[in-house]
Structure formats: C-alpha cells, structure tokens
Amino acid sequence: MRNLDGSQKSDGQANAVILRICRRAGLPEKRWHTLRHTFGTHAALFGVNPWRLQSWMGHKRIDETMIYIHVAENHRRDILEACSAAAVSEVDPDRRVLAMLSARGKNLPRTEAPKTETTAFAAV
Numbered sequence: 001m002r003n004l005d006g007s008q009k010s011d012g013q014a015n016a017v018i019l020r021i022c023r024r025a026g027l028p029e030k031r032w033h034t035l036r037h038t039f040g041t042h043a044a045l046f047g048v049n050p051w052r053l054q055s056w057m058g059h060k061r062i063d064e065t066m067i068y069i070h071v072a073e074n075h076r077r078d079i080l081e082a083c084s085a086a087a088v089s090e091v092d093p094d095r096r097v098l099a100m101l102s103a104r105g106k107n108l109p110r111t112e113a114p115k116t117e118t119t120a121f122a123a124v
Contacts, residue, residue, distance in 0.1 A: 011033070018031065040053065040057050044068040045077075046097045047097065053068060080103070
C-alpha cells in the first residue's frame with residue numbers, strides 16, 4: 001500500500017485502511033499481517049513456486065518464504081472444486097495460482113460482522 005506521494009504506508013496506516021474497508025463491507029475486522037499471512041499460506045497450498053512467492057511477499061531471504069511452504073506441506077488438504085475449476089483454463093502458473101486464490105475468497109463461508117457502537121461510519 002502506498003500513500004498519495006508514493007511512499008509506503010506504515011503498518012498502522014495499512015491497518016487503518018483495511019479495518020475501514022472491513023467495516024464498510026460488513027466483514028469481520030482483520031489486520032494487515034493476518035491477511036498477508038493468509039495470502040502466503042494459501043498461495044503455498046495452491047502450489048506457487050517458492051521463488052515467486054518470495055517475490056510476491058517481498059522477502060529478502062528464501063528461508064523466510066519457506067515457512068509458508070512448510071506450513072502448506074504439513075497442512076495439505078483437498079483443493080475446493082471451485083478453485084480447481086477457476087484455474088483450469090490458465091496456462092501461466094502464476095495466473096493459475098491467483099485465479100485459485102480469487103476463487104477461494106469467493107467460496108469462504110460467510111460470517112456475521114461484529115456489532116459496533118459507532119453510527120454509519122462516523123469513525124471511518
């Protein structure tokens with residue numbers, strides 16, 4: 001995430017933006033690093049190349065990225081049919097993984113957003 005001047009947002013600024021998006025969309029509130037780790041783990045579960053994942057995650061060392069690969073190997077599960085179907089026509093491996101990740105997001109069970117005391121996005 002970037003500021004209008006092109007500088008990188010701090011973790012606090014990124015969290016504020018994501019929390020605002022979650023509230024406006026009626027979704028459970030999640031923090032920046034939770035979403036980042038979820039992305040890395042699911043990409044690894046869907047078989048992304050570790051060096052590509054390293055690039056996507058912005059890691060300087062491959063051993064940082066391999067944590068996601070090891071978690072994926074230790075928690076292997078069947079891929080949802082909707083995810084496989086979304087990627088069947090993709091030839092490019094990176095686009096295939098991204099299509100599967102997108103389909104995964106569309107097939108998550110819906111949960112009720114937590115109730116807040118604020119009125120109509122006044123705190124946003």
